[in-house]
Amino acid sequence: QKEVEQNSGPLSVPEGAIASLNCTYSDRVSQSFFWYRQYSGKSPELIMSIYSNGDKEDGRFTAQLNKASQYVSLLIRDSQPSDSATYLCAVQINYGQNFVFGPGTRLSVLP
Amino acid sequence: EPEVTQTPSHQVTQMGQEVILRCVPISNHLYFYWYRQILGQKVEFLVSFYNNEISEKSEIFDDQFSVERPDGSNFTLKIRSTKLEDSAMYFCASSEAGAPRTGPQHFGDGTRLSIL
Numbered sequence: 544q545k546e547v548e549q550n551s552g553p554l555s556v557p558e559g560a561i562a563s564l565n566c567t568y569s570d571r572v573s574q575s576f577f578w579y580r581q582y583s584g585k586s587p588e589l590i591m592s593i594y595s596n597g598d599k600e601d602g603r604f605t606a607q608l609n610k611a612s613q614y615v616s617l618l619i620r621d622s623q624p625s626d627s628a629t630y631l632c633a634v635q636i637n638y639g640q641n642f643v644f645g646p647g648t649r650l651s652v653l654p
Numbered sequence: 655e656p657e658v659t660q661t662p663s664h665q666v667t668q669m670g671q672e673v674i675l676r677c678v679p680i681s682n683h684l685y686f687y688w689y690r691q692i693l694g695q696k697v698e699f700l701v702s703f704y705n706n707e708i709s710e711k712s713e714i715f716d717d718q719f720s721v722e723r724p725d726g727s728n729f730t731l732k733i734r735s736t737k738l739e740d741s742a743m744y745f746c747a748s749s750e751a752g753a754p755r756t757g758p759q760h761f762g763d764g765t766r767l768s769i770l
Contacts, residue, residue, distance in 0.1 A: 638754075639704060642689075647696065
């Protein structure tokens with residue numbers, strides 16, 4: 544059974560702070576990793592993809608991947624109230640295959 | 655920016671009836687997917703489709719479900735005899751065939767299916 548785990552939250556941070564979201568996955572051969580944002584009642588919206596160990600930065604977002612620890616994280620710098628949403632970690636094991644989603648972490652950024 | 659479009663946005667159906675959910679994937683994408691999300695729960699994979707055939711399906715995708723690509727643009731999910739537990743948001747997604755990996759999956763806005 545392929546599993547992706549996330550803390551369900553809610554994670555509350557003050558505006559301007561760094562939000563740190565974590566994800567672990569069970570299948571060691573997983574190749575591709577994604578972070579999606581989902582507002583209530585809406586569809587998942589791609590934030591970042593990461594495929595290699597290390598950090599990947601895109602604006603206020605940094606994804607970190609550690610395949611040896613089977614761990615992927617997302618940092619959001621200078622958090623804004625508009626960042627308040629559920630953040631979904633998704634893992635793809637092989638080319639073209641489906642994503643396995645975690646349950647999501649609900650983030651609340653307090654003004 | 656190209657996007658995945660889904661219709662209808664909301665479908666209300668009596669239990670036992672058939673429903674067809676429609677999707678138009680991004681035009682140059684070759685991999686298509688259906689997922690569902692029951693209210694308050696995680697996104698669950700149903701089926702993937704490539705080269706005009708199912709490439710993978712989950713345990714949820716039983717005999718009451720089917721998918722079809724009737725023409726060059728549409729991708730449909732049919733539920734033959736709906737049950738109360740089929741009530742969920744259904745998302746269509748597509749991705750391009752890159753190398754050495756497929757691209758991220760882009761999701762449509764979803765169809766909220768309500769079974770009465």
